[in-house]
Amino acid sequence: MSAARQDLAVYVHWPFCLSKCPYCDFNSHVREAIDEARWKTALLAEIDFEAAGTPGHTVTSIFFGGGTPSLMSPGTVAAAIERIAEHWTLAKDTEITLEANPTSVEAERLRDFKVAGVNRASLGVQSLDDEALTFLGRGHSAAEALAAVELAGETFERYSFDLIYARPGQTTVDWEHELLRALDFAGDHLSVYQLTIEPGTPFHALHRDGEIVTPDDAASAELYEATQRVLGDAGLPAYEISNHARPGAESRHNLTYWRYGEYVGVGPGAHGRISRDGTKFATHRVASPERWLADVEARGHGMHDPVALGERDRLVEMLIMGLRLTDGIPIGRFRFEFGRPPEEILDRSTLDELAAGGFLVLDDRGLRASQAGRQRLDALLRRLLD
Numbered sequence: 001m002s003a004a005r006q007d008l009a010v011y012v013h014w015p016f017c018l019s020k021c022p023y024c025d026f027n028s029h030v031r032e033a034i035d036e037a038r039w040k041t042a043l044l045a046e047i048d049f050e051a052a053g054t055p056g057h058t059v060t061s062i063f064f065g066g067g068t069p070s071l072m073s074p075g076t077v078a079a080a081i082e083r084i085a086e087h088w089t090l091a092k093d094t095e096i097t098l099e100a101n102p103t104s105v106e107a108e109r110l111r112d113f114k115v116a117g118v119n120r121a122s123l124g125v126q127s128l129d130d131e132a133l134t135f136l137g138r139g140h141s142a143a144e145a146l147a148a149v150e151l152a153g154e155t156f157e158r159y160s161f162d163l164i165y166a167r168p169g170q171t172t173v174d175w176e177h178e179l180l181r182a183l184d185f186a187g188d189h190l191s192v193y194q195l196t197i198e199p200g201t202p203f204h205a206l207h208r209d210g211e212i213v214t215p216d217d218a219a220s221a222e223l224y225e226a227t228q229r230v231l232g233d234a235g236l237p238a239y240e241i242s243n244h245a246r247p248g249a250e251s252r253h254n255l256t257y258w259r260y261g262e263y264v265g266v267g268p269g270a271h272g273r274i275s276r277d278g279t280k281f282a283t284h285r286v287a288s289p290e291r292w293l294a295d296v297e298a299r300g301h302g303m304h305d306p307v308a309l310g311e312r313d314r315l316v317e318m319l320i321m322g323l324r325l326t327d328g329i330p331i332g333r334f335r336f337e338f339g340r341p342p343e344e345i346l347d348r349s350t351l352d353e354l355a356a357g358g359f360l361v362l363d364d365r366g367l368r369a370s371q372a373g374r375q376r377l378d379a380l381l382r383r384l385l386d
Contacts, residue, residue: 114156
């Protein structure tokens with residue numbers, strides 16, 4: 001665990017999209033015009049700022065997320081990668097991921113992003129059904145998406161794409177057929193997310209008014225179990241609640257989050273977790289793109305004051321993130337963060353009760369949720385943290 005302290009992931013946020021999907025509650029925005037030269041300069045300034053506070057680290061992953069970072073010019077992406085390499089040591093196998101929409105226009109730029117230094121693509125396909133894509137507000141067809149996935153496979157050794165399930169009216173049989181079709185195009189990684197109705201989104205109002213009816217808990221559980229079965233049988237078992245990969249093909253960047261490692265975030269609304277002098281700090285940026293840009297140009301960064309995390313804060317965060325993983329949280333991580341094993345931090349009777357119910361496992365490997373526990377993770381966490 002001591003060597004891992006010097007490993008660092010870097011997240012770069014591009015907050016702009018061509019349109020806002022009705023289910024999305026991410027920090028993404030639609031703007032008529034973007035001065036990319038100003039944005040490039042500001043992103044590089046924040047990289048400089050973060051590097052000054054994290055010397056001696058080795059960057060194991062870089063992730064361009066959004067928003068829609070494939071709307072950035074490859075030159076801006078290349079400049080960010082080069083600036084990161086100037087400040088920190090890059091691991092020999094540093095994973096550099098860029099999220100992209102699978103429209104034909106953006107797909108054509110994938111080769112340029114590879115030249116810029118990207119070595120992994122993540123495509124927001126979301127569905128292989130045209131009617132569902134219209135419902136989800138996506139700007140591409142299923143055929144266009146699959147063509148983009150094929151191009152990503154030709155361009156990068158590592159690529160992934162996302163799908164959304166538990167859509168209104170979706171049956172288990174429909175979903176299994178969609179997954180089997182997806183597997184014809186998938187590489188070594190696939191992300192599958194259950195549709196959630198988030199407050200403040202257009203879908204939330206429609207759901208409240210009964211115009212959108214999503215599958216109930218029993219139907220959603222059946223869809224989840226079908227996902228585990230179909231993808232597991234295909235050699236892509238779940239390593240996290242919503243992510244499936246062949247062994248060794250997991251997203252290294254996201255594993256940093258789930259394993260409660262060190263990371264910095266640059267760009268509007270980006271978050272980070274960094275340890276200094278034995279204290280872990282939470283960092284976060286101004287969310288508004290315009291306010292963030294003004295702050296960076298005025299003072300070199302758009303960060304709010306860092307927040308020191310106490311033991312309870314770190315325990316909550318580590319459990320929320322780590323129990324999403326199939327492997328859970330190693331004993332060594334508990335000892336590294338808190339100096340003692342989980343049974344000395346959490347209530348032993350609660351641990352025993354959840355283990356007896358088949359929702360939790362505590363052994364010499366560590367603490368992990370069973371598949372039944374991961375299906376009910378929110379409730380499981382509430383019990384653990386009462």
